[in-house]
Amino acid sequence: MTEEIIIAGFGGQGVLSMGKILAYSGIMEDKEVSWMPSYGPEMRGGTANVAVIISDERINSPVLHNFDTAIILNQQSMDKFEESVNPGGVLLYDPNGIIHHPTRKDINIYTIEGANEASKLKSSKTFNMIVLGAFLKIKPIVKMENVLKGLKKSLPERHHHLIPMNEEAIKVGFEKIKEVQTV
Amino acid sequence: MSENILTPEEIIKTGELVFKKTKLMTDAELSYCPGCGHGVAHRITMEVIEELGLEEQTIGIAPVGCSVLAYEFMNVDMQEAAHGRAPALATGIKRVYPNKTVFTYQGDGDLAAIGTAETIHACNRGENITIIFINNGIYGMTGGQMAPTTLPGMNSSTSPYGRDVHTMGYPLKITELVAMLPGTSYVTRQAVHKPGLVRKAKKAIKKAFELQMENKGTSFVEIVSNCNSGWKMTPVESNEWLDKNMLDYYPLGDLKG
Amino acid sequence: MEEVKLMKGNEAVAEAAIRAGVDAYFGYPITPQSEVIEYLMAEEPHKRTGMVVLQAESELAAINMVYGAAACGKKAMTSSSSPGFSLKQEGISYIAGAELPCVIVDVVRGGPGLGTIQPSQADYFQVVKGGGHGDYNLIVLAPATVQEMADFIELAFELAFKYRNPAVILSDGVIGQMMEKVVFSPQKERLTDEEVDKLYNSWATTGKKNGRERNIITSLELVPERQEAHNHHLQAKYKKITENEIRFETFNCEDADYLLVAYGSSARICQKTVQLAREKGIKVGLLRPITLWPYPSEAINKLADQVKGILAVEMSAGQMVEDVRLAVNGKVKVEHYGRFGGMVHSPNEVLDALETKIIGG
Ligand SMILES: Cc1ncc(C[n+]2csc(CCOP(=O)(O)OP(=O)(O)O)c2C)c(N)n1
Ligand code: SF4
Numbered sequence: 085m086t087e088e089i090i091i092a093g094f095g096g097q098g099v100l101s102m103g104k105i106l107a108y109s110g111i112m113e114d115k116e117v118s119w120m121p122s123y124g125p126e127m128r129g130g131t132a133n134v135a136v137i138i139s140d141e142r143i144n145s146p147v148l149h150n151f152d153t154a155i156i157l158n159q160q161s162m163d164k165f166e167e168s169v170n171p172g173g174v175l176l177y178d179p180n181g182i183i184h185h186p187t188r189k190d191i192n193i194y195t196i197e198g199a200n201e202a203s204k205l206k207s208s209k210t211f212n213m214i215v216l217g218a219f220l221k222i223k224p225i226v227k228m229e230n231v232l233k234g235l236k237k238s239l240p241e242r243h244h245h246l247i248p249m250n251e252e253a254i255k256v257g258f259e260k261i262k263e264v265q266t267v
Numbered sequence: 268m269s270e271n272i273l274t275p276e277e278i279i280k281t282g283e284l285v286f287k288k289t290k291l292m293t294d295a296e297l298s299y300c301p302g303c304g305h306g307v308a309h310r311i312t313m314e315v316i317e318e319l320g321l322e323e324q325t326i327g328i329a330p331v332g333c334s335v336l337a338y339e340f341m342n343v344d345m346q347e348a349a350h351g352r353a354p355a356l357a358t359g360i361k362r363v364y365p366n367k368t369v370f371t372y373q374g375d376g377d378l379a380a381i382g383t384a385e386t387i388h389a390c391n392r393g394e395n396i397t398i399i400f401i402n403n404g405i406y407g408m409t410g411g412q413m414a415p416t417t418l419p420g421m422n423s424s425t426s427p428y429g430r431d432v433h434t435m436g437y438p439l440k441i442t443e444l445v446a447m448l449p450g451t452s453y454v455t456r457q458a459v460h461k462p463g464l465v466r467k468a469k470k471a472i473k474k475a476f477e478l479q480m481e482n483k484g485t486s487f488v489e490i491v492s493n494c495n496s497g498w499k500m501t502p503v504e505s506n507e508w509l510d511k512n513m514l515d516y517y518p519l520g521d522l523k524g
Numbered sequence: 525m526e527e528v529k530l531m532k533g534n535e536a537v538a539e540a541a542i543r544a545g546v547d548a549y550f551g552y553p554i555t556p557q558s559e560v561i562e563y564l565m566a567e568e569p570h571k572r573t574g575m576v577v578l579q580a581e582s583e584l585a586a587i588n589m590v591y592g593a594a595a596c597g598k599k600a601m602t603s604s605s606s607p608g609f610s611l612k613q614e615g616i617s618y619i620a621g622a623e624l625p626c627v628i629v630d631v632v633r634g635g636p637g638l639g640t641i642q643p644s645q646a647d648y649f650q651v652v653k654g655g656g657h658g659d660y661n662l663i664v665l666a667p668a669t670v671q672e673m674a675d676f677i678e679l680a681f682e683l684a685f686k687y688r689n690p691a692v693i694l695s696d697g698v699i700g701q702m703m704e705k706v707v708f709s710p711q712k713e714r715l716t717d718e719e720v721d722k723l724y725n726s727w728a729t730t731g732k733k734n735g736r737e738r739n740i741i742t743s744l745e746l747v748p749e750r751q752e753a754h755n756h757h758l759q760a761k762y763k764k765i766t767e768n769e770i771r772f773e774t775f776n777c778e779d780a781d782y783l784l785v786a787y788g789s790s791a792r793i794c795q796k797t798v799q800l801a802r803e804k805g806i807k808v809g810l811l812r813p814i815t816l817w818p819y820p821s822e823a824i825n826k827l828a829d830q831v832k833g834i835l836a837v838e839m840s841a842g843q844m845v846e847d848v849r850l851a852v853n854g855k856v857k858v859e860h861y862g863r864f865g866g867m868v869h870s871p872n873e874v875l876d877a878l879e880t881k882i883i884g885g
Binding site for chain 1: 528530703789793797870
C-alpha cells in the first residue's frame with residue numbers, strides 16, 4: 085500500500101498539522117511516512133500545502149506532482165491541484181468559498197462542510213480534524229486508534245485535554261462526508 | 268451609527284481632499300502583514316521625497332528583511348543590497364553622484380547585526396546619505412528570530428525562554444552609537460504607531476533629507492516599530508506592547524542635531 | 525531500541541549534533557535552515573551536554589567563531605543556506621589552510637543573489653569545487669533522507685578529525701524542511717578538556733602546558749617554498765581521502781541500459797523515476813554519490829562500459845554533470861536535466877528528459 089496525498093488550503097487552516105497527524109498515525113502502524121510542506125513567507129496569510137506519503141515500502145521521492153488524493157480547502161488550491169489527482173483518484177474538498185467546483189470526470193469527488201461543521205462544534209480549531217475524519221472514511225489507510233495515538237504524539241502535553249474534542253470532530257467528518265461522483 | 272457613513276457620492280461631492288496617496292508609492296499591494304509599521308514608514312519617506320521635489324534624483328536602497336521588496340513599492344530608482352550591505356552600496360552611489368539623493372531603508376537585523384560594520388563606517392565617514400532604520404526588535408522576515416535589538420527577557424524563536432543578556436548580549440543601541448560619531452549630522456529616534464508620532468517622524472525624515480542636500484554628513488532616523496507577526500500579537504496588542512515596553516529602552520527624540 | 529521520531533531534516537541535524545557530543549554551534553538565521561538554531565535554542569543543550577549555542581551577528585562571524593573553537597580541538601559546527609554559505613567562504617578557505625576539523629551544513633536554496641528560499645542544488649560548484657581562494661578541498665557529504673541528515677553529523681565530524689579537514693553536509697530545502705522517521709544514536713559524552721589536551725596535543729591551542737612546545741594555528745607562510753611544501757602536504761592528504769573515503773549507492777544498476785546520476789533529494793526523485801521507467805520496460809539504474817568530494821568517478825566510469833547513455837539529474841543548470849563527464853571521459857553520451865531557481869523536478873519530468881535527451885536523442 086502506498087498513498088500519496090496533497091493537503092492544500094490557507095495558512096492557519098491547520099493544513100500542515102493535519103498532515104503531521106496523518107504522518108504520525110502512519111508511524112504508529114509501523115509504516116513509512118514523509119511530510120513535505122510548502123514553506124516560507126507565502127504561508128503568511130497565503131496558501132499552504134503539504135504532501136504526505138504513507139507506505140508499506142521505503143518512500144523514494146518525497147516530491148510529487150501527482151497524487152492519489154487531494155484534500156482541497158480553498159479556491160487557489162483547487163485551481164492548482166485539481167489537475168494533479170491521478171485518474172481514478174480522490175478529490176475531497178470543502179465547498180465553502182469555492183466558486184469553481186471541480187469539473188473532472190475521471191476522479192472520485194467528495195465534499196465535506198468542514199467550516200460549517202466546525203462552527204456547529206463551536207471551535208474553528210476542529211476544522212482540520214473534521215476534514216481528516218472525512219478523508220479516513222473514504223481511505224481508511226490508518227486505524228482510528230492509531231490516529232488518536234498520532235494526535236497525542238503531535239500535540240504538546242498542555243493541549244492533551246483537547247483530544248476528546250478532536251476525536252468528536254473526526255467522527256463528525258466521518259458522518260458528514262458527501263459523495264459527489266464516483267468513477 | 269449608519270447615518271454617519273458617507274456614500275461615495277457624498278464623499279466626492281464634498282470636494283475636500285482629506286488624503287491622497289503620494290505618487291511615489293506604487294499601486295503594488297504591500298507585502299507586509301496587516302498592522303505592520305513598515306507600510307507607514309514607507310509612505311512618509313516617499314511623501315517627503317515628493318514634497319522636497321527629489322523624485323528624479325533619488326536612489327533608494329532596499330535591505331534584506333521584510334522590506335526586501337521595498338523596490339516594488341517605492342516609486343523611485345531603487346537598488347537591492349545583500350544582507351547588511353546597503354550603506355556600502357549607498358556610499359558607492361553617493362561617491363560617484365555626489366549631487367543625487369541617496370537613502371537606505373533597513374531593519375534592525377540588517378543594520379545592527381550583519382551590517383554593523385557597514386553602518387558604523389558609513390556614518391563614521393560622514394557619507395552624505397540618509398539612513399532610515401526600522402527597529403522592530405526582531406527578525407520579521409525569517410520568522411521571528413532574535414535581533415540585536417530584542418529587549419531583555421523578550422521571547423523570539425531563537426530566544427524561546429526570553430533574551431538572556433548574559434549569554435545573548437544586551438539590546439544594541441546602535442542609534443546612540445552612531446550619534447557619537449563626528450560624521451553624523453542628525454540622529455533621531457521616532458515611532459509611527461500613533462497619528463501624532465507619524466507627523467513627528469515625517470518631520471524628522473524631512474529634516475534628514477534636507478541635511479543630506481546641504482552636504483552635512485550622514486542623517487540617521489530610527490523608527491521604533493512593531494512586528495505583530497513576529498511578536499505573535501494582534502496589530503493592536505503589538506502597538507500597545509511597543510508603547511509600554513520598547514520606548515523605555517529606546518526613548519524617542521533627537522539624539523543629535 | 526531508540527524511539528522513532530518524526531522530524532524535519534533541519535531539526536534532525538540539531539538533535540544529532542547534541543547527541544554526537546558537539547561542543548559548539550554558531551549560526552545566523554536564514555531560510556530554509558533556521559530550524560537548526562531554533563531547535564538548539566529551544567532544547568537548551570547547555571543543560572543536556574554543556575554544548576554551547578550562539579546566534580552570531582552574521583555568517584562571517586559565525587564561521588570565524590568556528591575557526592576559534594576548532595583551533596582549540598573542540599567539535600565546532602555551523603549551518604547556513606546558500607547566501608550565508610557564500611559569506612562563509614573566506615573563513616572556510618582559512619580553516620582549510622589551517623587544517624582545522626569542523627562541520628558546516630548547507631541547506632541549499634535557489635540563487636544567484638538573494639534568489640529564492642525554495643530548494644535548489646546550485647551550490648555544488650561553490651561547495652564541492654571550493655568557492656574560497658587557494659587549492660583546497662572540503663569533504664562533502666550529501667544526505668538524501670532525514671535519517672542521513674542525522675547520521676552524517678557524526679560521520680562528518682569523524683572524517684573531519686581523522687583528516688583535520690573541514691567537512692560539509694550539502695543538503696537542500698527539500699531534505700531540510702521535510703519530515704520523516706528518524707532514529708538517533710544514543711547520547712555520546714562530550715570530550716573533557718583533559719581528553720582534548722591529550723588527543724590533540726600536537727596541534728590544538730589549549731595553552732602551552734606540561735612542557736610542550738607552543739602550538740600555532742595559521743594559514744600564513746610567507747616563504748613561497750614553504751607554502752608550496754604546505755600545499756604538497758595538503759594535496760597528499762587529499763589524495764589519501766580520495767583513496768579511502770569515496771561513498772556511493774547504486775539502485776537497479778545490474779541490468780541497466782541507461783543510468784541516472786543524482787545526489788540528495790534529486791536521488792530520491794530519481795528512485796521513483798527508475799520505478800516508473802521499469803514499469804514501462806525501460807531498464808534504468810541510478811548511481812547516487814554520497815560523497816561529492818571525493819567523487820565516485822571510478823564507479824561511474826565502470827558503469828559507462830555497460831550503459832548506452834547517462835543523465836545527470838540535479839536542481840541546477842548543470843554543475844555536477846561536469847564531474848560525470850570527466851568520469852565518463854567520452855565513453856557514452858552524458859546529458860544534464862534539472863529544474864532550477866527553486867523549482868523541483870518531478871519523477872515524471874525526469875523520465876521525460878531521459879526519453880528525449882538520452883534514449884531518443
Ligand atoms: C547572508 C544572509 N544571511 C541571512 C539571510 C536571511 N535573512 C533574511 S532577512 C533576515 C533578518 C531580517 O530582519 P530585520 O533586518 O530586523 O528586518 P525585518 O524583517 O524585521 O523587517 C535574515 C537573517 C540572508 N538573506 N542573507
Ligand atoms: S513579519 Fe513583522 S516586520 Fe514583517 S511584515 Fe509582518 S509584521 Fe511587518
